[in-house]
Amino acid sequence: MNHVSSVIDGLRQSSPGQTEFYQAVEEVLEVLAPVLDADPRYQNEGVIERLLEPERQILFRVAWVDDEGTVRVNKGYRVQFNSALGPYKGGLRFHPSVNGGIIKFLGFEQIFKNALTGLPLGGGKGGSDFNPKGRSQGEVMRFCQAFMTALYRHIGATIDVPAGDIGVGHREIGYLYGQYRRLSGRFEGVLTGKSPGWGGSLGRKEATGYGCVYFAENMLAERGETLKGKRCLVSGAGNVALYTMEKLVELGARPITCSDSSGTLIHPAGLDVPLLKTIKEQTRAALATYLDTHKEATFIPVADYPDGGSPVWRQDGDIAFPCATQNELNGADAETLLANGVACVCEGANMPCTREAVSLFLRAGILYGPGKAANAGGVAVSQLEMQQNAAMARWSVEQVDDTLRAIMRGIHQSASQTALEFDAPGNLVLGANIAGFRRVADAMIDQGVF
Incomplete structure (x- = not known):
């Protein structure tokens, strides 16, 4: 860890004022000690220093x-x-x-x-x-x-x-x-x-949200559970959130919240996802217009948020899907979720949970899917679009979705098995970071210094 600490200190000096970058780097490097100890090539060939620049x-x-x-x-x-x-x-x-x-x-x-x-x-x-x-x-x-x-x-x-x-x-x-x-x-x-x-892949728009749900499905399956009947707290109302909610409904779960820059929508009976898609994608109306059709729902404007925190994380639920933006779910939010019985958190956005929140989830032993694994469905189907473009071919939406589901299963297996390899069963933060790091680092070493 001395090597990792010195690298992080050097990064703060060479790249000042980049808080989110430091956070992402620290999350990766602080779990790499076991693999660095096991294979000295990664230190001897300057892999970490090259990765950070x-x-x-x-x-x-x-x-x-x-x-x-x-x-x-x-x-x-x-x-x-x-x-x-x-x-x-x-x-x-x-x-x-x-x-x-x-x-x-x-x-x-x-x-x-x-x-x-x-x-x-x-x-x-x-x-x-x-x-x-x-x-x-x-x-x-x-x-x-x-x-x-x-x-x-x-x-x-x-x-x-x-x-x-x-x-x-x-x-x-x-x-x-x-x-x-x-x-x-x-x-x-x-x-x-x-x-x-004109060249896009069927299923690309849905891919990040669908993939996030597939990842949660795999986490639950390891504990003998399914998504059916689960109450889901979703943040955001963009592509990722909308298609996370759509797939949740398809698999029998019940999304009850979503949010945007104007406020939070809460519908305990289950959100009307087709209506939300119409509001956000077609009419581009305000999220609060949902109440025109569903008067039993509640909309809380941003100005009325309690203590400045999002009401999404204060509802009773089984699974949380932070799908809005980075650092949207903090330590206090994590404590509230755990107190309310949430047993799974699956990140649809990039780094939406602060480091304090992640630590609380890991210590509590709940299922936690980090964004670099859970929301990789979007880039996976982007690569499938690249394949189709290169071959001047067009895949069916069923072929794309089946391939996406298999890729997300593979990501979960890779992260889960790597966590087991390093005596940290269930720690998908460690598993995903080490699995991803080894693949990139080995390629860098094979190709020489450049």
Whole structure:
């Protein structure tokens, strides 16, 4: 651990002010002591030091014109973190909170998430502090075109394949891809999450949420349980949350909460997921409009949150699915969930639980699925989209979903078996981190220092 501690100290000095990045790094490195002791190559060949430094960081200006003719300027990022296993792969996030530290944390997590899928994918991430909410279609299009004009020379179907993330859905992917084609003259699988009508994979939109539920299903199965009848606390109301809820209903569970930036919706009888999808994906109305149809439900505006904490984690439930954003579930929330009898937490978002919350879950011995394992379904189906694009083929939604389910089963088995190997049964944080690390580290050693 002395080696790991010195590496983390050096990182804080060389990359100041990147809190989320430190958190992600510490979570990985602090469980690696057993594997570092077992195989000295990982220390002798500088694997950790190389893993912590991106192969390339691209920071660029995005200048665009709004509907009033005013020139706007945003920051653009792409961190190409590690390509030992394949082309860089990771989403683009458009949100005001985006900064260099957040993109690095997401890119670092992506390395291990992609490795756990068993697919040939490296890790990367990108985005901008641009906020598409409240912007017209024309403004979103012009921003995306400006963003891609700066980025296109750094990406390619066998180099770096971005996808969507928060703030980047079918619409944004379409504008980004159109500009890439315009500039490059190539029709290739350089972006995933495309519309199924022109190169996208069926099932990609649903993949992260569905995969998260499949991962929870595998965790429960180890204890002889199923999802049927389980009350589920879900945060978020974007793609991940919506399709987590959809699959939960399909498998007999009952999602009773969801949330967005305006507040939290609670419906103890079970949320009407088709209505929620209409509200969020078609009419783009406020979440509170759900009450127009279901007056027995409750909506709590953000301004009325008790003690500033999300009401999602204060409800009685069996399983929690944090699907909104990083560090949304803190230690106090974890204590409340445990006191209320929640016996499983499965992360749909990237690092949604603080380190204190994770420690409490592990000490309590409940089922806990870390995001780098539980939410890998999205990137897995992105790679299936890359396969289809390369072969100029189209898979059925059943083929995609069956493959996704098998991949999530494999991720769980890999993490669970690795935890057993290192005398930590049930600790999927340790299992996932070591399993992902070994696959990447072995590839780096095989390929020599670069």
